[in-house]
Amino acid sequence: MKYTFHVSPNLQSKNSTQQIMRDLTIGLLVVFVASVIYYSTAFGINVGLQAVILLACSLVTTFVCEAVFAKLKKKSVKDVITHSFGWVTSIILVMMCPMNITPYAIIIATFFAIAVGRLMFGGFGYNIFNPAAVGRAVIFASFSGATTRLVTSATPTGILAGSFKWLPMTEVALESYLDRVGGFGSLFLGTTPGAIGETFSILILLVGVFLVLRGVIDWRIPTFYLGTIFVITCALALLTGVQPYHGIPGWIWYPVLHLITGGVIFGGVFMLTDPVTAPTSPAGRIFFAICAAAITVLIRLKGNLPEGCLYSILIMNCFTPMIESALDGPQLEIKKKAWFMIACSAVLALCVSFYASSTMKGVKGPVKKTAQVVEVVPCVEEVL
Amino acid sequence: MSLLLGPMCQHIPGKKGLTDHSDVKRLMPAKEVYIPLFAGNNSEVELLVNEGDHVYIGTRLANTKSAFPVPLYSSVSGIYKGTVKRPHNSLKPQLHMVIELDEDQEAVQAFEPIDWENASHEDLVEFVKNTGIIGQGGAGFPTYVKYQKVENIDTLIINAVECEPYITADYKCVMDYPEQFVHGVRILKKLAQVDRVLIGVKKTHPDLINLVRDEIKRENLVGIEVVAVPDVYPMGGERTLIRQLVKREYKRLPGECGVIVNNANTAILVARAAEMGQAQAKKYVTFSGEGLKYPTNVLVPIGMSVAEIIEQIGGTIEDVQSLKLISGGPMMGRTMVSDQIVIDRAMNAITILKDEEEPAMTCLRCGRCTSHCPMGLQPVRIANAVKMNDAAEMEKRGAMNCIECGLCTYVCPSHIQVTENVRKAKRTLMMKANKK
Structure with missing residues (x-):
C-alpha cells in the first residue's frame, strides 16, 4: 500500500x-x-x-x-x-x-x-x-429619478424622516404617525411600503436567529448593532423627554420605533455580518458594530439622508483593516486593549445621543398628510 | 463562551465506537523488534549491551545523554543483533536496536521496587528518573522532570480525557487496570506534594468514570476526584484542561499556575515500576481509521513494526490507490510515508485514513479559526502575515504560542490548511532566531 x-x-x-x-x-x-x-x-x-x-x-x-x-x-x-x-x-x-x-x-x-x-x-x-x-x-x-410609478404611497421611513425629523415627541405626534403607517403592528410585520426586503422586521429577526444557530453569522454583530441603536435612542428619549404612549414610557417606544422603521434590522442581520468586510475577531466585531450603530443614528438624526444604515456599513467597512491590526495578537493578552476600545466606542455612541438631544427640536403636534411637501421626493428615498 | 472570545474548542465526532468495545489484541512480532534510540534532537546514546548479548524483558539497554537523561529498557527477551537505521516517526531515519526474539520471553526485574508510601521526595524523583518513564500523552517529556520542583504546585491533574478522535488506548488501559491506575495517581500525588488531584475524564465515558470512582471509594482516598469534562477538542490539551478544571491561565508551562498535568497511562506505568519493579515493555496502541479492515486496540512490545501489526490484525482496505498512515490521531498525528516505523514509548495510536481531500477555497474571513483557537490566537491574521512574509507581524500575532492542535484547519469552511500556515510562521520565526 x-x-x-x-x-x-x-x-x-x-x-x-x-x-x-x-x-x-x-x-x-x-x-x-x-x-x-x-x-x-x-x-x-x-x-x-x-x-x-x-x-x-x-x-x-x-x-x-x-x-x-x-x-x-x-x-x-x-x-x-x-x-x-x-x-x-x-x-x-x-x-x-x-x-x-x-x-x-x-x-x-x-x-x-x-x-x-x-x-x-x-x-x-x-x-x-x-x-x-x-x-x-x-x-x-x-439614479434617484429612475423610477416607475408602481407604488406611490410614502414609506414609513420617509414619513418619519421627512415630517417628524425622526423625533416625534408627544403621544399626539406618534399617534398621527402611526395612523399613516398602520400602527406598530404593521411596522413589525413589514406590511408597509419600503425597500423590497427591509420592512419585514420580525421575519428578518427570525431568519437572523436561524443563521446564528447555523453558524452563518456571528450573533455579536446584529446584537451589538441593534442594541447600541436601542441604547443611543433610549438615551436620546430620556434627554429630550419623549412622552409616554398609552402608558409605554418614551424611552421604550422611541428606541423600538427606531429599530423597526427603516433598514437597520436588515442591515444588521444581512449586511454588517458579511464576513469578508467585517473584522474577524469577536472583539473587533463588537467594536465594529457599536461604531456602525453610532454612525447610523447620527446620519438619521442629523444628516440630510433619511436613513443611515447603508453609509454606516460602507464607512465602517473601510475601518475594518484598521480594527484588525489594532486587535492583532493573542486574544487573551490583548483583552484589556479590546475592552478599552469597546468602551471608547460606547462613549462615542453616547456622544451621539447628547449631541442630537442638544441640537434637535422634536415634533410635538400631529403632522397631517396634506401639510406634507417632503414626501413627494423621488421614491428612491428610503436608503437602507 | 465569553463576549470577547469564542468557544475556544469544538466537538469533533470521536469515532471511538470503532475500537472501544472490542477486546484488546495481544500481538508479538514473528522475529524481531527495533527499539528506537531517539530521545529528542541532538541526543547521544550510550549503549549498555554488546552485539550477541542475550537480553531479557527489563534489561537496561541504553542511556540517553540529552538534557534530561532517560534510560531505555528491553521490551522483549532475545539476542541483541546490533543497530540499524529505519524510518522513524520523527520523519527522519534513526538508529534502532535490533533484538531477535527467543521463545521463552523471560523477564527480569528492571530495578528494585520502592516503598513509595514511606519514601522521601528526593528518593521518589530519583526512582522515577531511573525507570525511564516518559509522558504518555504524546509529547514524550520525561516524567520526573515535572516533579523536581513542586513548592508552588497545589493541584495535580490526571489527564484521562483522550480528546483525539479514533483513539481509545488510554480508555482501554485504565479500564483494564483501575487499581494500578489509582495507585499510580497516589504516587504522583505524593510526588507533587499536593492535597488535590483532579482526574479529567470525558463525560461520554461514564463507565470509566464510575470504575475509577468506585476504586477511589474502595481505597477510602481523600483529595482525589474524578471530574467529567465536556466532549470537545482539544479538552485533552494541557491548557484547555487546566482552563476547564481549575480556571487558570499560564504563559509557557502549567507549573507557572501551580498545576502539574500527567497522562493516565503514565500513572499506570509509575505504579507498575514502583510496586513491581517493571519498566515499560508493552504498550496499548489503537489501530483505527477507515483505512483498516478491522480497527482494534492492540497490546504490543515497544519496537514492533507497524507494518507487521497491520498485517496481523487483518490489513488495510484494498480497493484504493493510496492511504494516509498517521502516527497518532488524525488531528495532531503526523502522516508517515512508510509503514516500517515502529511503536515507540509515547505512541498511542496509528490511524489509517482514506486519502481524500477537499479542495481549498478563498478565505471568507469567517473568523471561525479565531474563535475556536484554544490558545486564543488569530490564525487567519497569522496566515495573512505569512502571505506578506512579515516576520515582525507573525511574532506580534503570537505564532510561536501555537500548539498545532489542528482545530483551525478542522473548523475552516474553506478547507484551507490553516494550521500549516501557522506552522510556516513558526518555522520562519525559528529560522530568524537561529540566525541571530
Whole structure:
C-alpha cells in the first residue's frame, strides 16, 4: 500500500463555504418571497412580479460580469461563478432597493456592485466594501429619478424622516404617525411600503436567529448593532423627554420605533455580518458594530439622508483593516486593549445621543398628510 | 463562551465506537523488534549491551545523554543483533536496536521496587528518573522532570480525557487496570506534594468514570476526584484542561499556575515500576481509521513494526490507490510515508485514513479559526502575515504560542490548511532566531 504525505491535521469538518452561502441564500429568499407575497396582495400581482423581474435582471448581470471576469483571468467560468457567490450580493442588492426602481438602474447598480465592488479587488474574499452596499450607493447617488410609478404611497421611513425629523415627541405626534403607517403592528410585520426586503422586521429577526444557530453569522454583530441603536435612542428619549404612549414610557417606544422603521434590522442581520468586510475577531466585531450603530443614528438624526444604515456599513467597512491590526495578537493578552476600545466606542455612541438631544427640536403636534411637501421626493428615498 | 472570545474548542465526532468495545489484541512480532534510540534532537546514546548479548524483558539497554537523561529498557527477551537505521516517526531515519526474539520471553526485574508510601521526595524523583518513564500523552517529556520542583504546585491533574478522535488506548488501559491506575495517581500525588488531584475524564465515558470512582471509594482516598469534562477538542490539551478544571491561565508551562498535568497511562506505568519493579515493555496502541479492515486496540512490545501489526490484525482496505498512515490521531498525528516505523514509548495510536481531500477555497474571513483557537490566537491574521512574509507581524500575532492542535484547519469552511500556515510562521520565526 502506498502511504501519502499530508500536513496535519488530517480531519476536516463537514462545514463548507458552500453550505454557509446556501443557508444565507435560503434566509434571504424567505424574506424575498414574503415581500413578493405582500406586494402582490397589497398592490396587485404586477407589482409582485416587478420584484421578480428586478431580481432576474440583477442575477443575469452578476453572472455575465463573473463569466467575463473568468474569461479574462483564463479560469473556468463554472468555478468562478460557483465559488464567488455573486447571487448573494444580487439578492441583497435587490432587496435593498425600492420596488419603483427601473430594471436598467438595477443592472447598472449590479454591475458596479460586482465588477467595481468585488471583482476589481480580486473577487470573492478580497473586497473591502460590502458589494451590495456599493451597488445601492450608486443607485442612490445617480439614479434617484429612475423610477416607475408602481407604488406611490410614502414609506414609513420617509414619513418619519421627512415630517417628524425622526423625533416625534408627544403621544399626539406618534399617534398621527402611526395612523399613516398602520400602527406598530404593521411596522413589525413589514406590511408597509419600503425597500423590497427591509420592512419585514420580525421575519428578518427570525431568519437572523436561524443563521446564528447555523453558524452563518456571528450573533455579536446584529446584537451589538441593534442594541447600541436601542441604547443611543433610549438615551436620546430620556434627554429630550419623549412622552409616554398609552402608558409605554418614551424611552421604550422611541428606541423600538427606531429599530423597526427603516433598514437597520436588515442591515444588521444581512449586511454588517458579511464576513469578508467585517473584522474577524469577536472583539473587533463588537467594536465594529457599536461604531456602525453610532454612525447610523447620527446620519438619521442629523444628516440630510433619511436613513443611515447603508453609509454606516460602507464607512465602517473601510475601518475594518484598521480594527484588525489594532486587535492583532493573542486574544487573551490583548483583552484589556479590546475592552478599552469597546468602551471608547460606547462613549462615542453616547456622544451621539447628547449631541442630537442638544441640537434637535422634536415634533410635538400631529403632522397631517396634506401639510406634507417632503414626501413627494423621488421614491428612491428610503436608503437602507 | 465569553463576549470577547469564542468557544475556544469544538466537538469533533470521536469515532471511538470503532475500537472501544472490542477486546484488546495481544500481538508479538514473528522475529524481531527495533527499539528506537531517539530521545529528542541532538541526543547521544550510550549503549549498555554488546552485539550477541542475550537480553531479557527489563534489561537496561541504553542511556540517553540529552538534557534530561532517560534510560531505555528491553521490551522483549532475545539476542541483541546490533543497530540499524529505519524510518522513524520523527520523519527522519534513526538508529534502532535490533533484538531477535527467543521463545521463552523471560523477564527480569528492571530495578528494585520502592516503598513509595514511606519514601522521601528526593528518593521518589530519583526512582522515577531511573525507570525511564516518559509522558504518555504524546509529547514524550520525561516524567520526573515535572516533579523536581513542586513548592508552588497545589493541584495535580490526571489527564484521562483522550480528546483525539479514533483513539481509545488510554480508555482501554485504565479500564483494564483501575487499581494500578489509582495507585499510580497516589504516587504522583505524593510526588507533587499536593492535597488535590483532579482526574479529567470525558463525560461520554461514564463507565470509566464510575470504575475509577468506585476504586477511589474502595481505597477510602481523600483529595482525589474524578471530574467529567465536556466532549470537545482539544479538552485533552494541557491548557484547555487546566482552563476547564481549575480556571487558570499560564504563559509557557502549567507549573507557572501551580498545576502539574500527567497522562493516565503514565500513572499506570509509575505504579507498575514502583510496586513491581517493571519498566515499560508493552504498550496499548489503537489501530483505527477507515483505512483498516478491522480497527482494534492492540497490546504490543515497544519496537514492533507497524507494518507487521497491520498485517496481523487483518490489513488495510484494498480497493484504493493510496492511504494516509498517521502516527497518532488524525488531528495532531503526523502522516508517515512508510509503514516500517515502529511503536515507540509515547505512541498511542496509528490511524489509517482514506486519502481524500477537499479542495481549498478563498478565505471568507469567517473568523471561525479565531474563535475556536484554544490558545486564543488569530490564525487567519497569522496566515495573512505569512502571505506578506512579515516576520515582525507573525511574532506580534503570537505564532510561536501555537500548539498545532489542528482545530483551525478542522473548523475552516474553506478547507484551507490553516494550521500549516501557522506552522510556516513558526518555522520562519525559528529560522530568524537561529540566525541571530
